[in-house]
Amino acid sequence: DAGITQSPRHKVTETGTPVTLRCHQTENHRYMYWYRQDPGHGLRLIHYSYGVKDTDKGEVSDGYSVSRSKTEDFLLTLESATSSQTSVYFCATWDRVGEKLFFGSGTQLSVL
């Protein structure tokens, strides 16, 4: 999937615990995104980044924070996980030359 690695691939955690998901890219793309996928909702944008230390909120950002200290890494943190954050999380990067999004393979997160 175009040099995008998400870790972990699967995670089960308990309500109230912090969780960090990692996205690593080898494409040197400037723009990176975190989406969540839920049945009936499609993909919804959580946060995105337009450069190192430059981030902005998406439509469903409550309860999430992000950090981008290096071009290649974009971290998504659930500060205190809730059952409503059980979802599949996808990282994506924007290819400015090809003008399209590339997606990672996703992280299946279950909050019990």
Added chain:
Amino acid sequence: AQSVAQPEDQVNVAEGNPLTVKCTYSVSGNPYLFWYVQYPNRGLQFLLKYITGDNLVKGSYGFEAEFNKSQTSFHLKKPSALVSDSALYFCAVRDPLFSGNTPLVFGKGTRLSVIA
């Protein structure tokens, strides 16, 4: 605000028949339009896009899509469906009038089932 609607949650088609997956959009300017496909337990894969030019866009795996500005639609089509086309399909839009790199907005997805 930009938005995308995929009016059908599920589309069923017999193998060998033509298929259409519908998408309508709403943006303030001229849209960038995309189709992505998701196979089970995989990330989304790019199929095709419309930026400008010919209204009929050809993409991967024999898929094509027609941009219709008057109907604000971008339907995905294939002349002859294969069982292997069974997947979840997403339409997405970006309004290039916004400054910076506006993220893509996705529809809710349409599940395509091709029956042998």
